[in-house]
Amino acid sequence: MAARRLLSRSLLSSLRTPTIYTAPALRMPAPLSKSATQTAVRRLTATAQHLKPAAAAAVQVDYPMTHEKISNPPNTKWFVDNQFVESKTSQWIDLHDPATNNLVTRVPQSTDAELKAAVDSAEKAFPAWRATSLLHRQQIMFKFVALIRQHWDRLAASITLEQGKTFADAKGDVLRGLQVAETACGITTQLTGEVLEVSKDMETRSYREPLGIVAAICPFNFPAMIPLWCLPVATITGNCIILKPSERDPGASMILAELAKEAGFPDGVINIVHGSAKTVDFIIDEPRIKAISFVGSDKAGQYIYTRGSEKGKRVQANLGAKNHAAIMPDANRNHTINSIVGAAFGAAGQRCMALSTLVMVGETKEWLPEIAKRAAQLNVNGGFEEGADLGPVISPQAREKIEALVQSGVDEGATLLLDGRGHKPAKYPNGNFVGPTILADVTTEMKCYQEEIFGPVLVCLNVETLEDAIELINKNKYGNGVAVFTQSGATAGRFQKDIEAGQVGINVPIPVPLATSFSFTGNKASIAGNANYFYGRHGLQFYTQLKTVTSHWRAEDAVATRAKTEMPTHH
Known part of the structure; x- marks a missing residue:
């Protein structure tokens, strides 16, 4: 614990003006687990006096693993x-x-x-x-x-x-x-x-x-x-x-x-x-x-x-987003619920690809109590705490905005199925925490649907058919991402063809493509301007400009060629 306190006190100095030590025997080709990291940090700290400064093979030995207060x-x-x-x-x-x-x-x-x-x-x-x-x-x-x-x-x-x-x-x-x-x-x-x-x-x-x-x-x-x-x-x-x-x-x-x-x-x-x-x-x-x-x-x-x-x-x-998932009655129930809970509440909902809106088709609205039960089991805590599933939102002002949008939904007639407002972990009573929150029976006219909440809040709407779900989603101004959960290939094919969002997931809740070949392809009001996309082939095109060069080199003007002895036969 004493070593941890030492690390926390020196945190920002190390992050901005780092102290570097040579450690030729250390190789970290992949991220360590949290417990392994803490062990490694303690060992490195204990032996740091034996390491000498150098520019190569550098390992930073003092970074934080607690939320303890930093002196000065x-x-x-x-x-x-x-x-x-x-x-x-x-x-x-x-x-x-x-x-x-x-x-x-x-x-x-x-x-x-x-x-x-x-x-x-x-x-x-x-x-x-x-x-x-x-x-x-x-x-x-x-x-x-x-x-x-x-x-x-x-x-x-x-x-x-x-x-x-x-x-x-x-x-x-x-x-x-x-x-x-x-x-x-x-x-x-x-x-x-x-x-x-x-x-x-x-x-x-x-x-x-x-x-x-x-x-x-x-x-x-x-x-x-x-x-x-x-x-x-x-x-x-x-x-x-x-x-x-x-x-x-x-x-x-x-x-x-x-x-x-x-x-x-x-x-x-x-x-x-x-x-x-x-x-x-x-x-x-x-x-x-x-x-x-x-x-x-x-x-x-x-x-x-x-x-x-x-x-x-x-x-x-x-720009902003309001990412929907259409839940079909034939979807794999366990996979769908786990996917929704992870994608809606991970990162405390603070990501432009968070799955913030459910469109429950037909009888799937009966799944909502189970979704709420699993969401309620998530561990809301400080990010360094073992087993934490989601941490706080970025600021007190963000927390207040999120909670106000939840209340607006209640005031306009939504059903508050799970209320995470006022959550205070025992160790962090002064943090900006909002627990998982679920609003059911939401309609498209409600403020909580029309605005991006950017917090751990899931809004749920009910429709009767696949066509109704597609129509509802396409009317939304945003087009970052969308998902459908179904076991029917025909249903999935119909959905991906008719839906207007730029990134579509089929039984995948957050369908952001890997950077290997593809780009981030949100559309509609989620992207300003023409199709200028980050990373991938289109990202490369954004950061470069084309130049064409047309050249004419006459073959007969080549130098150091073989001499010709015959009489010319043309003018």
Whole structure:
């Protein structure tokens, strides 16, 4: 326990200005279990005095595994020219542990000079980075991937402390971003051009070239995954990136910056700035920034897309969602209920692909009491606690909004089947906890249906037929994801053909495709603008621009050719 307290006190210093030790014998190719991680941390701490500083084979030995209060929390730094720098701002944003509301760090609102310096750094770095061979950039990405794997648990611990996810869920957050970075390592097969002979001795070639300086504006709910949706693809294609993590949980991004430096990214290729609206406006208005990736709320996303597009920038914006699942009477009952409970309440419902809405077809509405019973058995607790199924929501304000939307449903006639409001784990009475909540007999006119709740709340509507379910879902303005639970191939085929959402699951509650070949393909009001999708082939296209070169080299003009002795027979 004493070692744990020591680790917690040194947490933020280690996350932002880390102490690195050589440990050549240690290899962590995959994330450890929580108990194994705690054991490893204790052993490393006990032997740290025998380890000497070095730049390679580095293992971070002091990261948090508890929610204990941090004495004298340090400030979060910003990252420029491969250095962690103390901000000179006078405006700071307090960041609290959602499980306790204890202060974890203060995040700077980057100054005008700091924001400009980040872009200056990227501008200076771009010519050399663009000219770096693709194979060399690939080698750096290989090292970056290996370091993320090595520091997997450390990244997850930062997420649990700052965002509130359970430790196991936080490791999944890292994994889904890591998969994008791993896929980026295959860039040599993804960035090939085309060539066509268009006439005698004339050919046209196409190339994909980097845009220059790009930016990513990231949300609080996936502190590792979303930065890793952007950073690997943007940089391996030759761009330099300005990353703005959420001011609510920037720790994972700062660790990624440290690992990127260790992997060999040159100064200025990756820069990190902080803040809220002021920083966003700078990114939109700065003419040297050519493209913006954004994941977040409707209001912010529409603003960034509209204003950024007016400035002539490329903008990809993933916005809100209201993901439905149609439950057919022939569905496998046990699998369906377990899938629903996990997808609705995992991550405390704070994900754009959360399964927040059930459409109960026919007699399946009779399943709701059993769904409520299983949901009530979930362990709502601090994210570092053994066996926790979901942690707190991000802030007291988020909790209040969620609870108000639940009450609006009750006021408008919904049946409160399970009420998680006011939940207080014994060890964390001051946290932002909302337990699993289920509203039944909801109608499409209710506010709790029309708005994205973004919490552990499941709203349930009743219809009689498959056609009714499809019609109801298609009328919703959002189109991120949808699922159907059935054992009928014909029913599934009809559903996937007629439904309008971009990501469809058949007996799969959260159908986000892996980054290996596919992209995140939400549609309708969940995506602003044209089909600019994150990662995969379409993500690569977003961060590059086409160039075609048509050349004419006459064969008869070739030099050092064999001499001809015969008389010419033509003019």
